[in-house]
Amino acid sequence: MVITAMLLAVGMVLPFITGQIQAIARIISPLHIPALICGLCCGWKWGLGLGIVMPILRGLIFGIPVFPTSALPMAVELGAYGLFTGLLYPLMLKAFKSKNHLPAILAALISSMVLGRIAGGAAKAAFLALGVISTKDPYTFSAFLTSYFVSTAAGAVIHIVLVPAVVLAVERAGLSPLAGRKG
Numbered sequence: 001m002v003i004t005a006m007l008l009a010v011g012m013v014l015p016f017i018t019g020q021i022q023a024i025a026r027i028i029s030p031l032h033i034p035a036l037i038c039g040l041c042c043g044w045k046w047g048l049g050l051g052i053v054m055p056i057l058r059g060l061i062f063g064i065p066v067f068p069t070s071a072l073p074m075a076v077e078l079g080a081y082g083l084f085t086g087l088l089y090p091l092m093l094k095a096f097k098s099k100n101h102l103p104a105i106l107a108a109l110i111s112s113m114v115l116g117r118i119a120g121g122a123a124k125a126a127f128l129a130l131g132v133i134s135t136k137d138p139y140t141f142s143a144f145l146t147s148y149f150v151s152t153a154a155g156a157v158i159h160i161v162l163v164p165a166v167v168l169a170v171e172r173a174g175l176s177p178l179a180g181r182k183g
Contacts, residue, residue, distance in 0.1 A: 003046075036109060105167055
């Protein structure tokens, strides 16, 4: 719970570092980082919870992501990140059977990033269809691919480098609640 609370605080503050330059913030996707770390370090329940709460809370308090237009689909996407990293990481550890956790982290991370983006895009389509949110432009499959995969590719690379480094450091420090069950 303490690590999740710390990651929530990081998620509330981290976008301020990049928030002044909206294009950079969109590329880096700073809210994704705590959700991915939480799922890997704390498990699927905490990761799911943090992923859902963080963008909604930040949207309501600071107005970014815009609530509900951006915050609700992002809550589904980040919730899926936390859920899938938390579920896949232990499975990948068993599959790789290595004391080096990096391959398992990368496999869980990359899979979760793809699944989370699909969940976020599907949620956005559902919210649009239900009239919960609206956009000026039509939300086509091409718009989905561009907004969830193409324009976020640089951020994904940053996440693939940064997140495993943080998770490995947390595990080496013995701070991961799941560390005793892993490996």
